Amino acid sequence: MPLRLVTAGESHGRGLVAVVEGLPAGLRVEEAYIDRQLARRQAGYGRGGRMQIERDRAEILSGLVDGVTIGAPVAVLVWNRDWRTEEVPIARPRPGHADLVGVQKYGFDDVRKALERASARETAARVAGASLALQLLEEFGIEVFSHVVELGGVRVTQLPQRWEEVRDRAEASDLRCADPEAAEEMRRAIDAARERGDTLGGVVEVVALGVPPGLGSYVHWDRKLDGRLAQAVMSVHAIKGVAVGDAFALAAGPGHQAHDEIFYERDRGFYRLTNRAGGLEGGVTNGMPVVVRAAMKPLSTLRQPLQSVDIRTGAPAPGAVVRSDVTAVPAAGVVCEAMVAFVLADALCEKFGADALEDMQQAYRHYLQRARWTPTPPVRARP
Ligand code: EPS
Secondary structure (H helix, E strand, O other): OOOEEEEEOOOOOOEEEEEEEOOOEOOEOOHHHHHHHHHHHHOOOOOOOHHHHOOOOOEEOOOEEOOEEOOOOEEEEEEOOOOOOOOOOOOOOOOOOOHHHHHHHHOOOOOHHHHHHHOHHHHHHHHHHHHHHHHHHHHOOOEEEEEEEEEOOEEOOOOOOEHHHHHHHHHHOOOOOOOHHHHHHHHHHHHHHHHHOOOOOEEEEEEEEOOOOOOEOOOOHHHOHHHHHHHHHHOOOOEEEEEEOOHHHHOOOOHHHOOOOEEEEOOOEEEEOOOOOOOEEOOEEOOOOEEEEEEEOOOOOOOOOOEEEOOOOOOEEEOOOOOOOOOOHHHHHHHHHHHHHHHHHHHHHHHHOOOEHHHHHHHHHHHHHHHOEOOOOOEOOOO
């Protein structure tokens, strides 16, 4: 698996770093493009005070000559505005955060040593790094977007038929939600949760359009693309469930309603009219949009804290209260997009060779002819 992403940095350290290794030479990348992705991650109704402070911007430190990759690792730096050298220690782990497990695992006497790295602030580095993967995917006509399908128990009911419209509506919404009526109800739920000192979770859907068939593997368990997508998305902070396509709904119905019938036309190649499989069959992309859903638990930092224990004394005490968000479901969509994009770019590099972009594109064109496939018109093919 040729592409690698390593991040470094703590929530209130000097800054965050992403190193992306394995990109082909010849790819034009732009800091402004990364900045747009970082800004999308910062937005969303329900975010807290930190996002008023930060103005996340990318500085590319290596791997480019004249804005074009040279096959070397690309390092991207995002400075933290809110960085601190001295902080009061924290003794009361928050249930649901990595506070207590971090203390146990590393033998810390201060929860802060765990929470600084465990913080979802790290996702800024992921988005910065994965923006390079997104720029690579665009060279192949692949686009990745996300929208919120559920928040605080409120579900979308009215979605446009075309994926492009879902994307545009989500992009224009402060909740990244394509159903304005549901969004209004979600906003009310967020306001009520803020009042109560509580938090909310939800479900995001990530969609990748223009993905060719044949990425991934049905041969090796650890190279199956659905497994790799699930791992990458599940690794995002507070994500507790991942589904490909309509997985959980399909599990309840019979087989004849669970699959996507196959059609062929000379000019168009193979195609489907439905996308119940979410673009993956046998761990391999099938040429339909890749659709991945992720369930995010409500954030664990509560203004009305749950019961915990003082780690120094063992005495009961409420969990620590630190600055946080009421919900970060819209932001999680942007982070999950980043993870999906990274996995797809990795699979693309694997299949088409990743030394030089030109070679990759030549191999890609040849392959599309052999596989008899043209990009699907982006209708929201649902059962
Ligand atoms: C942040 C995500 C959340 C924020 C954090 C910034 O991380 P956590 O997992 O720690 O809740 O609350 O901001 C702070 C830690 C803070 O000082 O406000 C992000 O996405 O950038």
